[in-house]
Amino acid sequence: MDARFIPEPVHLIRFAPELLLTVFATLIMVLDPLTKEGEKHRLGILALVGLLAAAWGAAVAAANPGTAFSDMLLVDGFATFFRYLSILVGVLTLACSFAYLKREQADSGEYYALLLFSIAGQCVMVSANELIMIFIGLEISSIASYVLAGYLRDDKRNNESALKYFLLGSFATAFLLYGIAWIYGITGSTNLAEIQRVLSNRDIAPSVNLIGASAALMFVGFAFKVSAAPFQVWAPDVYQGAPAPVSAFLSAGPKAAAFAIFLRVYITAFEPIADQWQAVLWASALATMIVGNFAALLQSNIKRLLAYSSIAHAGYVLVAVTTHSQIGTAAAMFYLAAYAFMNVGAFAVVTHFARQGERYVNIEDLAGLGQRQPVTAALLSIFLLSFIGVPLTAGFFGKFYIFKAALDANLVWLTVLGLLNSAVAAYYYLRIIVVMYFHEPSESVADLQSPAPGIQAVLWASAAATLILGVFPSWVLDFAGKAALK
Amino acid sequence: MPSSVPLSWYLILSAILFGLGVAGFVVRRNIITVFMSIELMLNAVNLSFIAFSYQLRQVDGHIFSFFVMVVAAAEAAVGLAIILTVFKNRATLAIDDVSSLKN
Numbered sequence A: 001m002d003a004r005f006i007p008e009p010v011h012l013i014r015f016a017p018e019l020l021l022t023v024f025a026t027l028i029m030v031l032d033p034l035t036k037e038g039e040k041h042r043l044g045i046l047a048l049v050g051l052l053a054a055a056w057g058a059a060v061a062a063a064n065p066g067t068a069f070s071d072m073l074l075v076d077g078f079a080t081f082f083r084y085l086s087i088l089v090g091v092l093t094l095a096c097s098f099a100y101l102k103r104e105q106a107d108s109g110e111y112y113a114l115l116l117f118s119i120a121g122q123c124v125m126v127s128a129n130e131l132i133m134i135f136i137g138l139e140i141s142s143i144a145s146y147v148l149a150g151y152l153r154d155d156k157r158n159n160e161s162a163l164k165y166f167l168l169g170s171f172a173t174a175f176l177l178y179g180i181a182w183i184y185g186i187t188g189s190t191n192l193a194e195i196q197r198v199l200s201n202r203d204i205a206p207s208v209n210l211i212g213a214s215a216a217l218m219f220v221g222f223a224f225k226v227s228a229a230p231f232q233v234w235a236p237d238v239y240q241g242a243p244a245p246v247s248a249f250l251s252a253g254p255k256a257a258a259f260a261i262f263l264r265v266y267i268t269a270f271e272p273i274a275d276q277w278q279a280v281l282w283a284s285a286l287a288t289m290i291v292g293n294f295a296a297l298l299q300s301n302i303k304r305l306l307a308y309s310s311i312a313h314a315g316y317v318l319v320a321v322t323t324h325s326q327i328g329t330a331a332a333m334f335y336l337a338a339y340a341f342m343n344v345g346a347f348a349v350v351t352h353f354a355r356q357g358e359r360y361v362n363i364e365d366l367a368g369l370g371q372r373q374p375v376t377a378a379l380l381s382i383f384l385l386s387f388i389g390v391p392l393t394a395g396f397f398g399k400f401y402i403f404k405a406a407l408d409a410n411l412v413w414l415t416v417l418g419l420l421n422s423a424v425a426a427y428y429y430l431r432i433i434v435v436m437y438f439h440e441p442s443e444s445v446a447d448l449q450s451p452a453p454g455i456q457a458v459l460w461a462s463a464a465a466t467l468i469l470g471v472f473p474s475w476v477l478d479f480a481g482k483a484a485l486k
Numbered sequence B: 001m002p003s004s005v006p007l008s009w010y011l012i013l014s015a016i017l018f019g020l021g022v023a024g025f026v027v028r029r030n031i032i033t034v035f036m037s038i039e040l041m042l043n044a045v046n047l048s049f050i051a052f053s054y055q056l057r058q059v060d061g062h063i064f065s066f067f068v069m070v071v072a073a074a075e076a077a078v079g080l081a082i083i084l085t086v087f088k089n090r091a092t093l094a095i096d097d098v099s100s101l102k103n
Helices: A009-014 A016-034 A041-063 A077-103 A109-127 A131-149 A156-187 A192-200 A208-225 A234-241 A244-269 A271-296 A302-323 A326-354 A374-388 A394-408 A412-438 A453-471 A474-483 B007-027 B031-056 B060-090
Strands: A066-068 A073-075
Touching: A009 A016, A009 A041, A009 A066, A009 A073, A016 A041, A016 A109, A041 A077, A041 A109, A073 A077, A073 A109, A077 A109, A077 A244, A077 A326, A077 A453, A077 A474, A109 A131, A109 A244, A131 A156, A131 A244, A131 B060, A156 A192, A156 A208, A156 A234, A156 B007, A156 B031, A156 B060, A192 A244, A192 A271, A208 A244, A208 A271, A234 A244, A234 A302, A244 A271, A244 A302, A244 A326, A271 A302, A271 A412, A302 A326, A302 A394, A302 A412, A326 A374, A326 A394, A326 A453, A326 A474, A374 A394, A374 A412, A374 A453, A394 A412, A394 A453, A453 A474, B007 B031, B031 B060
Parallel strands: none
Antiparallel strands: A066 A073
């Protein structure tokens, strides 16, 4: 056998987070039947250990940057940033899930194993250096997420959420694959750097229209995964129907990883045809912001509202992608990190408040939360203010850097319309705060217990991160700036 | 693949199959048929990969099509399980009846 195909030890080190996550997920599946009912949360603690080990693995891999497995993987600052982010979202989701699974009497090892598999897929995605790996990572992450979305299999809402996520997700993946097939046919390679080299060579660059069509097919796949207009229709149904901690996970982790491959493919491989895709992304970013914000105005279900809000925030990140500049990429990375904290925090409040069977998920049910549980209400207010982009919160600097990058790239109209959009968004976020503090307490808050320890930990950690990023944004921004793709 | 058949024929066939899959996904109202339409799209993509791979005298496309098959099998396993839970709870496979999630 050719020696080139035997992986060197350093390649395995660069692949450490994925290996550790897979080992722990498999271990959890093996131990699941051996664990007594009522003791299953111990598997969750094992999953937490696995995530911490994966974070350590990501740090070790980051100390040995470079490619692995014949250039299939590329461990650079960009990959490391998103690996940390995916693992962090996993830790926060896990902490929310303990109380949720106990309450729904659905604690089992497969939940934790699926969570780890999904994160392993995201880690493969963000460090992929070629299209086959992107596809495999995306599918590992997605297939595990489909099951998680329908985790409570006797709940009709969960079934519907999983079905819609699965059907539309596979449909979008087929478009992505068809685009990949054509790019492979045109350039003769699936390696991103090689594709860029071929596309930038004017002499051998084949028909521009054909390349544009392939890039458009791949855009369909990516736009679905990041819930960008016009492929966002699945998001409200899926986030509304899925278990609350899973919605938190789906709207932060897989979405950030999907943006990572979106950025990597369009900034490296498709850089030579940037003039073509920039116009498409411009329109999509604007449509995504408008659809998300205006539909959110009409919602009465808080999970659905947060789903539309997540669409709107994907629109802001798309503005940063449209700039295709280094500071735009850094701004997108910062925004995804900031959004992960505030979004998981907000969904943690929903997880806590919804109670058994997710009975209380309407905005009006929150009436009187400000009197009944002032601390929870205050923490939720921090997340909502950060969504709006109020100074001293992470959301402010996130929007600031994105629109600054857009102005630097001469996207003046997109900036103006984006800012108008975020003004509209303030209305529906403030409405929740008004209901919490100024409406007569409804009977739904009367029997509300104090949050479970795991949920409290998530609330405090997310609020602290939101405020720290709002006061010292440079801590994350410097990392993102160094790691951003050129 | 005999060399007398030009590459474009395979690509046209692949495009037609892909288009049929898209049409089936949009038009059909039975969940299983919708799911089969997605499988048809994936197989159309496989045909493109194999044709390009043959044309380029490379194995990359063959490998890619193997991965697509593996993933399609995993998707089928998960997808059918999801469809089964929907059927158990609702006793229907009509996609229009699965629409309880709204505002």
